Amino acid sequence: MTLSRIPATIVTGFLGAGKTTLLRHVLEHSEGRHIAVIVNEFGSLGIDGETLKSCNIAGCTEDDIVELANGCLCCTVADDFLPAMQALINRPNPPHHIVIETSGLALPKPLIKAFNWPDVKNRLTVDGVITVVDAPAVVAGRFADNPEAVAQQQAADPSLDHDNPLAEVFEDQILAADLVILNKTSKLSEKNVQALKEQIQTQTPRSVKIVTTADGTLPTSVLLGLNAAAEDDLLARPSHHDAEDGAHEHDDFESHILHIPSITTPEELINQLKALSARHDILRIKGFLAVKDKPLRLALQGVGERFDYHYDTPWEPTIPQNGQLIIIGQKGLDIDTIRKALS
Numbered sequence: 547m548t549l550s551r552i553p554a555t556i557v558t559g560f561l562g563a564g565k566t567t568l569l570r571h572v573l574e575h576s577e578g579r580h581i582a583v584i585v586n587e588f589g590s591l592g593i594d595g596e597t598l599k600s601c602n603i604a605g606c607t608e609d610d611i612v613e614l615a616n617g618c619l620c621c622t623v624a625d626d627f628l629p630a631m632q633a634l635i636n637r638p639n640p641p642h643h644i645v646i647e648t649s650g651l652a653l654p655k656p657l658i659k660a661f662n663w664p665d666v667k668n669r670l671t672v673d674g675v676i677t678v679v680d681a682p683a684v685v686a687g688r689f690a691d692n693p694e695a696v697a698q699q700q701a702a703d704p705s706l707d708h709d710n711p712l713a714e715v716f717e718d719q720i721l722a723a724d725l726v727i728l729n730k731t732s733k734l735s736e737k738n739v740q741a742l743k744e745q746i747q748t749q750t751p752r753s754v755k756i757v758t759t760a761d762g763t764l765p766t767s768v769l770l771g772l773n774a775a776a777e778d779d780l781l782a783r784p785s786h787h788d789a790e791d792g793a794h795e796h797d798d799f800e801s802h803i804l805h806i807p808s809i810t811t812p813e814e815l816i817n818q819l820k821a822l823s824a825r826h827d828i829l830r831i832k833g834f835l836a837v838k839d840k841p842l843r844l845a846l847q848g849v850g851e852r853f854d855y856h857y858d859t860p861w862e863p864t865i866p867q868n869g870q871l872i873i874i875g876q877k878g879l880d881i882d883t884i885r886k887a888l889s
C-alpha cells in the first residue's frame with residue numbers, strides 16, 4: 547500500500563513582511579485540518595514560536611509548533627530541518643499539513659531541495675512556496691539596487707549581480723514562489739499595487755499567482771492545497787546561489803540580543819527605538835518586555851520605523867521578568883552605540 551504524501555507549505559518572505567501574522571491566521575482558520583508548524587528564526591530568541599504559542603488557538607497544541615531558532619533553515623537543512631520533519635511525520639498521529647515559516651533571511655531553494663532526500667521523498671511533498679512581501683517597503687525601494695554601484699562592482703567581479711544584500715535575498719524568495727502575497731497593502735494606492743504586481747511578474751521567469759492582502763487575512767483555501775510539488779520543479783526556481791549548489795553565507799547580516807530592564811511606559815522606549823532604527827538602519831526589532839506593575843508581558847514588534855505592541859500573556863511566576871529584544875541589521879551595525887542608548 548502506498549501512503550499519500552503529507553503536503554508541506556513553505557512560507558518565506560523578508561524580515562517583518564508578515565509571515566507569522568499569516569501563519570496565525572491559517573491556524574485560526576484551519577478548516578478542520580490538523581496543521582503542524584515549523585518556525586525558524588535568524589536570532590536565538592524564538593519570538594515567533596512564542597508568539598504563536600501565546601495565541602492559544604483551539605486545536606493547535608504546543609506540540610504542533612516546533613521552533614528552530616538560531617540560524618536559517620537553508621543552512622541547517624540536514625542538522626535541524628530534516629530531523630524535525632521526520633519527527634513530525636513519524637508521530638502516531640501525524641499532521642494533515644505542515645507549514646514551515648522560514649527566517650526572513652532564508653533562501654527557500656535549499657529547503658525545497660531537501661524534500662528530495664531519500665528519507666522523506668515518499669512521505670512529504672511541497673504543496674507550495676508562498677512568498678510574503680512587505681508591499682510598502684518594496685514600493686519605498688527597500689530592495690532596490692543602485693545601478694551605478696552594481697556596474698562598479700561588476701567591473702571588479704562580473705559574477706556579482708547586486709550591490710544590495712537585501713535585493714538578493716528578496717529576489718531568491720520571489721523566484722521560488724508559487725504564490726506571492728503582497729501584504730500591508732492598505733497603506734498603498736491602487737496604482738502602486740498594480741505597478742508592484744507588474745514589477746514582480748517581470749521578476750519571475752514563470753507565471754506566478756499574486757494576491758493582495760492586509761494582516762495576512764486570506765482564506766486558508768487560497769493558501770493550502772496548491773499541489774505544486776515544488777521539489778519536482780527545481781529548475782524553474784532559479785537562485786543566485788545555483789552556481790555554488792546552494793551554498794551561501796548570511797554574513798551580510800547580524801543579530802544581537804539586548805536585555806532591557808523593566809520599563810515604566812512603552813511609549814518612551816518605542817520613541818527611542820524608532821529614532822535608533824532610522825539612525826542605524828535597523829531592519830528588525832522584536833521581543834518581550836516587562837512593564838512596571840503590569841502582570842502581562844509586552845510583545846513588541848518593529849519593522850524599520852513601524853512599531854506595534856500589545857500585552858500578551860502573564861509572565862511565568864517562577865521565571866524572572868527579563869525583557870529581551872532581538873535587533874537585526876546589516877553587517878557593521880553599531881550595536882555598542884545602540885546598547886548604550888538603551889542602557
Ligand SMILES: Nc1nc2c(ncn2[C@@H]2O[C@H](COP(=O)(O)OP(=O)(O)OP(=O)(O)O)[C@@H](O)[C@H]2O)c(=O)[nH]1
Pocket residue numbers: 559560561562563564565566567568594649650729730731759760761762830832847848849853854
Ligand atoms: N500595518 C500592517 N502591519 C502588519 C501587517 N501584517 C503584519 N503586520 C505587522 O508587521 C510586523 C511584523 O509581522 P510578522 O508577521 O511578525 O512578520 P514576519 O515576516 O513573521 O517577521 P520575521 O519573522 O521577523 O521575519 C508585526 O508588527 C505585524 O503586526 C499588515 O498587513 N499591515
